[in-house]
Amino acid sequence: MLDKRLKIIFDFLNMSGGAPRSQLEHMMAMKQAGHNVIATIESDAELLRQKSKGVKVFEVDNFSTMTPIKNFYIIKKWTNIINAVKPDLIHANRKPQFRFLAVVSDLTGVPLVFVQPGGVTNIFSIKSMYRKTPVCYSLENKRSFIHAGFLPSEINVISNRIKAFHVSKFHSHTGFPVKILFTGNIKRGTVQGLCKFLEHIKEISGQIKVPFLLYIAGQDTSPGRIYHEIVATKIFETNRALSGKGNIENLGWVEDIEKLQASMDICIGKGRSVIQPAMAGKICFVIAETGRLTRVSNKTFQSLYEFNFSGRGDQEDCRSDFLALLSDYSCLAKLMEESDSVAPKVCDFYLAENAKEKLEYVYAQALKTQSKRPQRSNAIKRYIFLYMLSLQEFALNHVASPQVSQD
Structure with missing residues (x-):
C-alpha cells in the first residue's frame, strides 16, 4: 500500500x-x-x-x-x-x-x-x-x-x-399515476433500445390498467441530432396508442438527475442511470438495445454486474414484470420490497x-x-x-x- x-x-x-x-x-x-x-x-x-x-x-x-x-x-x-x-x-x-x-x-x-x-x-x-x-x-x-x-x-x-442518494420510502397509490424515468443520452449505441422500449409500450397499451407518467431524460448527442425526429415521432405515436392511460414526455438533458430519480417509482436505463437509484432501493430495469428489460434483483445481480449493467450479455427478460407493474398497483409494493433487499449488495459493489x-x-x-x-x-x-x-x-x-x- x-x-x-x-x-x-x-x-x-x-x-x-x-x-x-x-x-x-x-x-x-x-x-x-x-x-x-x-x-x-x-x-x-x-x-x-x-x-x-x-x-x-x-x-x-x-x-x-x-x-x-x-x-x-x-x-x-x-x-x-x-x-x-x-x-x-x-x-x-x-x-x-x-x-x-x-x-x-x-x-x-x-x-x-x-x-x-x-x-x-x-x-x-x-x-x-x-x-x-x-x-x-x-x-x-x-x-x-x-x-x-x-x-x-x-x-x-x-x-x-x-455516490448514494437517500429518498423517502413511498410509492404511488391507487388512482395516482406511477412515475417512470428513462435515463440515457440518445446516440448511435443507445437509440435502438429507447425506440424498442417505446414500441413495446405501444404494443401492450391495450393491457395497461395503471395510469403512468414516463419521462425521458437525456439529450441527442449524435452529430446533427440525427435521432431527434425519430424519437419524437415514436413518442407521439406511443402517446396516441395509449389514449390517455399514460403519457410520455421528453425532458432532454437534466443536470440534477439524482433529484429527479429520487422522485420516481421506477427507473430504466443503463449503467449508473439504474445503479444509483438501485442503491437507494428503487425498482430498476436495465434496457438492452433489443428492447429487453432486466429487473435489478438478487437473482439477476451477478450477471448484470459482470456486464456493468449495460444490457449486454445473456440477461433475463423481465418485460412481464414491467407489464405487471402497469396492470396492478399491488405489484409496485411487492417489487419495491425486492428492490430494498438487493440495494445493500448494489451499494457494496458500486458505492x-x-x-x-x-x-x-x-x-x-x-x-x-x-x-x-x-x-x-x-x-x-x-x-x-x-x-x-x-x-x-x-x-x-x-x-x-x-x-x-x-x-
Whole structure:
C-alpha cells in the first residue's frame, strides 16, 4: 500500500455523461483521503470547479487523432503543467485522452493510471497502452484487456464509483399515476433500445390498467441530432396508442438527475442511470438495445454486474414484470420490497466510498511498475503506434451507421 500522500492529476475530457461523474467521485475520494488532487479539462471548466469544491483546475485543450500537429503543442502544454505541479501520478478515464497521456507519461516519467469507464472495450485503443496501469469497471472489460494482451494480474476492476442518494420510502397509490424515468443520452449505441422500449409500450397499451407518467431524460448527442425526429415521432405515436392511460414526455438533458430519480417509482436505463437509484432501493430495469428489460434483483445481480449493467450479455427478460407493474398497483409494493433487499449488495459493489483502498492499491502498483525516468524514445514509438492502430481501426469501422427503424 501507499506509504505517503500523493499529488495526483485527474484528467477530464468534459463533464457530459457518466464517465466524468465517476472520475469526479474518485478524485473527491482521494481528496478526502488526504491526497493532493488537481484536475485538467478543456470545456466545462467552471462546472468542474463548482462540483470539485476547491480543487485547482487547469484548462488545457483535448487531444484528437484528427489533429496530429496540434497534439504536439498540447503535449508541450502538458509537460509545462507537470513541471509546474510535479505530480506523482496522472489518472485519466477517457479514450481520446489517455492514449496521448501515455505519451506524456513516457516523456515526463510520471506514471499513468488509465481507466476504461464503460461500454465495449476498443482493442485498438488499449493496445497502445502497454506498460501503463489499467483499471476497468466490469469483468466484461477485464476479459477484453486480457484478449488485448494485458496480464490478468495487471488489470484492476473497480466498480465503486457512484455516490448514494437517500429518498423517502413511498410509492404511488391507487388512482395516482406511477412515475417512470428513462435515463440515457440518445446516440448511435443507445437509440435502438429507447425506440424498442417505446414500441413495446405501444404494443401492450391495450393491457395497461395503471395510469403512468414516463419521462425521458437525456439529450441527442449524435452529430446533427440525427435521432431527434425519430424519437419524437415514436413518442407521439406511443402517446396516441395509449389514449390517455399514460403519457410520455421528453425532458432532454437534466443536470440534477439524482433529484429527479429520487422522485420516481421506477427507473430504466443503463449503467449508473439504474445503479444509483438501485442503491437507494428503487425498482430498476436495465434496457438492452433489443428492447429487453432486466429487473435489478438478487437473482439477476451477478450477471448484470459482470456486464456493468449495460444490457449486454445473456440477461433475463423481465418485460412481464414491467407489464405487471402497469396492470396492478399491488405489484409496485411487492417489487419495491425486492428492490430494498438487493440495494445493500448494489451499494457494496458500486458505492464510491468503498473505492479508497482499491484506488490506493492501483496507485501503489503504478508507482512500483512504471518507470519514473523520462523515456523519449518510448514516447515517439508509442505516438507512432497509436496512429498506426487508429488507421487500422478506421479501415475496419468505416461503414455506414445503422439505420433506426421508424415503423
